[in-house]
Amino acid sequence: MCSEPGAHTPRPSAPPHAAAVLILAALAAGCRTSAAPDIPYDLYELMSDSDVALAVETMQLGLETGSDGAVARWSNPETGNSGAIKPVRTYQTAGGYFCRDFEELLNVEGIVRIYEDNHACRADDGVWRFIDD
């Protein structure tokens, strides 16, 4: 698990040691956490325009064609940054729009962070756009 430990709200039912094991496993795998105070919380600010373009393209592809749980990835050779999105829930709203909740992983400048609470709906033009809760 590669996120700021302070921002982590453990699942209530999970034994405390399980979360610790996961963190240790992630650290052992080389994931860098954002525990250090100089690491920004919002990696989106650090992304280059080309990163954003790739991330948006991957988000569109992943949400348009991916099953729930399927991971779509991007990697930018120009910056060395990478990311992935994973749809986790698909639903339809009263307005008739298809929407998906998805997780996004960003690996920017060697900092890896996962953003869980993303929501996007397929607009009338077929573009998946973020929506609020």
Next chain:
Amino acid sequence: MQPTPAPARARPLLAALALSCLATAAVADGLDSAGGEAAAARYAEVLDAAGGGFQRPVGAAVVVFDPAETEALVAAGWQPSADTRGFRDLGERVTTFVAIAEALGMDPAIGALQANWGTPQENGIAELAENANAARYARDVARYDIAELERHRADALAVLEEMQARATAGDPAETADTVAALEAEIASVDARLAELRAQEEVLTGELAALENELAAAMGKADETMPVGWATADLDVNGDGTVDRADLEAALDGAKPAEGGAVVQ
């Protein structure tokens, strides 16, 4: 801030680590949850450049799709095989159907699902159910007539036996006409009974076939819809289609003719 490119040989490793992290995150929740807003702002420049957007309020979630339903939607390019005639687009159809379901006191998800995958009328379920109901009614009428005739025959037979007893005890000539009339009547009833029993047998067979066909149609519909939702009737005005007129009727307090379900 100028990003520092990672060494080329390190990229696959980073990608692998990133994905292993994502897999880990699938197990442990509670990670950053404020990303959506930041991502929306950062990505908006690209997304907004595409123009378009939402032409009506997005609204709250009314139906959550299971993985199989999601697969079907992905495979269909997010264009389910619904007939959108009479509506501007699928979205307007969904909105209307959801509103009808809500006005009828049903789960709004029923409206959303039928808007996506067809109403009982569109799937042929309503017609099959109507035919099955008609066959069931005809069979029940035949059974009622059989029961009535059997009762009548039993009455006639009792009278006949009484007449025959009188004839034996008294003057046969006195009862002969009555006995003959009763025997003729019983013969007539027997003929009619035979006819009705044959009819009842045919109707029972037809009903069984229709019920099988109906079950198959419902099962087919249930491949993409939760069981039972395929049969809910949103055709409030009974004209064979679900449209805005049904919403207006539902909002006026009308109900579908058969209490909200086409299958009895």
